[in-house]
Amino acid sequence: MKFGGSSVADADKIRAAAARALAHRKAGRQVVMVVSAMGDTTDHLIDLARQISADPPKREMDQLLATGEQVTISLMAMALEAMGQRAISFTAGQIGMITDDVHTKARIHSIDVRRIHQQLDAGKIVIVAGFQGVTADGDLTTLGRGGSNVTLVAVAAALKAAECENYTDVDGIYTADPRIVPNARKIDRISYEEMLELASLGANVLHNRAVEFAKKYNVPIHVRSSLNTNKGTLIVAETESMERIVVSGAALKEKLFRVSLRKVPDRPGVAARIFHQLATGNIVVDDIIQTIDSDGTASVSFTVDTGDVTDTRRVVEGLCRKLSCQAVYQENLAKVSVVGVGMRVHTGVAERMFAALAQAGINIQNITTSEIKISCLIDRAQGREALRVVHDAFELGAKPSDRKAPAPARKTPRRQ
DSSP: OEEOGGGGSSHHHHHHHHHHHHHHHHTTOOOEEEEOOSTTHHHHHHHHHHHHOSSOOHHHHHHHHTHHHHHHHHHHHHHHHHTTOOEEEEOTGGGTOEEOSOTTSOOEEEOOOHHHHHHHHTTOEEEEESSEEEOTTOOEEEOOTTHHHHHHHHHHHHHTOSOOEEEESSSSOBSSOTTTOTTOOBOSEEEHHHHHHHHHTTOOSSOHHHHHHHHHHTOOEEEEESSSOOOOEEEEOOOGGGGGOSOOEEEEEEEEEEEEEEEEOOSTTHHHHHHHHHHHTTOOOOOEEEEEOTTSOEEEEEEEEGGGHHHHHHHHHHHHHHHTOEEEEEEEEEEEEEEOGGGGGBOOHHHHHHHHHHHTTOOOOEEEEETTEEEEEEEGGGHHHHHHHHHHHTTTTSOGGGSOOOOBOOOOOOOO
């Protein structure tokens, strides 16, 4: 059971979360809780660091940010003990959650669950700090924003848990962000593939690496509200019936930054050199476009999250000196996307999306696709309107059975 920051924001919410865990324990289940920092604690810690340094060392940021979860695990254990239930809290280091050494974006390598099993077998509820890990040398790391979800699924997979519940302040996964799209509808079941795309494209309920873990180890995730006992959204392996739903959801990534490298030498190995340097800087690159200009040089464009702008500029400026190219930066971009496994077997999805955006006067700057998604890069000021427009274009506010689906794709006859 994982409880996010809004679900443990104060003492009353911590007690409520503890009561949920206790109910499972009384029903005879062994329970592990993963908790985030309380409320806006992480944001406050980041603001405090920025007051000290405009560019704080990432190792020290991890040292600072990991303290938030340590507060919550202790308070949760105290709440359970006050209810008469034995409990014990663990930091990531205490359960051997080993990560790589990429500070602020670490990836989990292994978890030693022996200590968790010992405490569960002793009848205790175990509370684990989300969001954090340790390197093989013992340095604290963090898993990136939303990393407590990664901790949840990694621990569930390592324990071979029967159930994996993610509690948050919404009732489940919606067809779009309900704070932006008022008629967004809760989805009952969604595939790992669709959820992975939505999480990567801006849906903030789950971290995309958490979905990757779940898919790899076949861990079903139940995303549900900590405010009620209603059923939420089940994230599971794809079934044949899911292909009948052409588009399952829409997402918006609001803070993108585009880098365009001009006058890049057009020869083998240059693109590899550019993106090797970005990878070495631990910069996650989004859409990439390369074109050949009339003078025989190339232009290479890519987007990154605005949180990586400082690191990106540093790497790009070094590349420009070495390659004698020029960099053009563009801020205030957003990306609107639609996702659905049904796109594999239906046509007309792109046309419907583009037509809806055109009718709303929203210009498309770039288009990227995969087998189950279509994304459009647009002006950030029009991002929220674009999300509402494409949501309505695919009638996502209606039940799947009431939507007008595009025509099934025709199979091309094979040549003999």
